[in-house]
Amino acid sequence: MKLTSKGRYAVMALVDLARFDNINPVSLRDISLRQGISIDYLEQIFSKLKKNNIVKSVRGNQGGYVLSKNPNDIKLTNIFHAVDEKVKTVQCKKDSKKGCNGKATKCITHNLWDELENHINSFFEKKSLEDLVQNKKESRL
Amino acid sequence: MKLTSKGRYAVMALVDLARFDNINPVSLRDISLRQGISIDYLEQIFSKLKKNNIVKSVRGNQGGYVLSKNPNDIKLTNIFHAVDEKVKTVQCKKDSKKGCNGKATKCITHNLWDELENHINSFFEKKSLEDLVQNKKESRL
DNA sequence: TCATACCTGACTAAAATGGTCAAGTTTAGT
DNA sequence: ACTAAACTTGACCATTTTAGTCAGGTATGA
Numbered sequence: 639m640k641l642t643s644k645g646r647y648a649v650m651a652l653v654d655l656a657r658f659d660n661i662n663p664v665s666l667r668d669i670s671l672r673q674g675i676s677i678d679y680l681e682q683i684f685s686k687l688k689k690n691n692i693v694k695s696v697r698g699n700q701g702g703y704v705l706s707k708n709p710n711d712i713k714l715t716n717i718f719h720a721v722d723e724k725v726k727t728v729q730c731k732k733d734s735k736k737g738c739n740g741k742a743t744k745c746i747t748h749n750l751w752d753e754l755e756n757h758i759n760s761f762f763e764k765k766s767l768e769d770l771v772q773n774k775k776e777s778r779l
Numbered sequence: 780m781k782l783t784s785k786g787r788y789a790v791m792a793l794v795d796l797a798r799f800d801n802i803n804p805v806s807l808r809d810i811s812l813r814q815g816i817s818i819d820y821l822e823q824i825f826s827k828l829k830k831n832n833i834v835k836s837v838r839g840n841q842g843g844y845v846l847s848k849n850p851n852d853i854k855l856t857n858i859f860h861a862v863d864e865k866v867k868t869v870q871c872k873k874d875s876k877k878g879c880n881g882k883a884t885k886c887i888t889h890n891l892w893d894e895l896e897n898h899i900n901s902f903f904e905k906k907s908l909e910d911l912v913q914n915k916k917e918s919r920l
Numbered sequence: 921t922c923a924t925a926c927c928t929g930a931c932t933a934a935a936a937t938g939g940t941c942a943a944g945t946t947t948a949g950t
Numbered sequence: 951a952c953t954a955a956a957c958t959t960g961a962c963c964a965t966t967t968t969a970g971t972c973a974g975g976t977a978t979g980a
Contacts, residue, residue: 804925806924806925806926807925808925818925822926822927822928823928825926825927826926826927826928836925836926836927837925837926838927839924839925839926840922840923840924840925841924841925842924842925842926843925843926844926
């Protein structure tokens with residue numbers, strides 16, 4: 639299970655983007671300044687977000703990034719997936735004789751992790767970027 | 780956020796223990812054989828479980844471990860806590876000017892992680908060892 | 921007294937994390 | 951045409967965490 643700062647940064651950056659891209663593309667430099675994330679690291683993250691069609695890039699001077707969908711249609715699950723935050727709890731080794739091979743003899747706790755994954759994913763599937771932006775506005779910008 | 784195989788092993792071992800400790804203490808050796816976890820690693824884990832009063836040890840020949848409470852009273856949250864699996868998503872750095880200091884200027888996604896933590900913890904607080912043992916029985920031993 | 925089993929702490933290889941650095945390419949504006 | 955802003959790509963790396971192993975104990979029932 640991974641849920642680290644890369645995922646957090648991705649979300650922070652996208653919320654920032656959602657709030658400021660009304661008119662012009664937003665540069666990583668601006669996001670970096672506002673959110674306190676290094677540009678170099680943001681570049682890594684945005685490269686992935688772009689590949690997953692969450693943002694579009696505008697190159698050249700005055701360029702930057704823009705959301706490629708409505709914030710309502712961008713769920714957290716999409717974001718995490720894009721930056722390789724896998725909500726996989728623990729893998730059962732394929733080759734182990736004991737324990738779980740995923741087929742006949744499920745390991746003693748296999749169902750548990752499945753349940754947990756569903757539990758967490760359902761949370762992420764409900765939350766959209768729009769929700770977060772609203773939440774931010776409510777809590778006094 | 781950490782949810783790794785140490786936590787998984789702890790749960791596996793305890794479910795095993797819950798099923799076999801009816802009469803005698805269960806040795807780590809037996810658990811090791813049944814669950815495919817190295818004895819040395821189990822010792823680390825059980826040391827922590829013991830400190831957190833989840834199991835009791837019986838030393839000497841024919842010794843082993845016994846649950847120190849009813850399986851119904853051992854929640855997953857207790858187990859994870861014992862083996863230092865913190866369900867902490869991401870920490871906001873204390874010293875960073877930007878972002879979150881936990882007080883006045885909550886970082887843009889702070890509420891989100893709080894919500895998520897609660898969501899996950901509630902799952903762990905509901906599940907007891909007994910639930911897992913039952914679940915195992917249902918799914919054909 | 922000896923075999924079994926717990927107990928403790930040091931150690932470590934490999935992977936993940938959280939980045940940095942360098943060397944580009946693209947394009948708006950002058 | 952030039953230049954500066956901004957995206958693009960990929961290599962690199964220090965630190966921390968993970969998932970253990972190893973060695974040398976101590977306790978105790980038979």
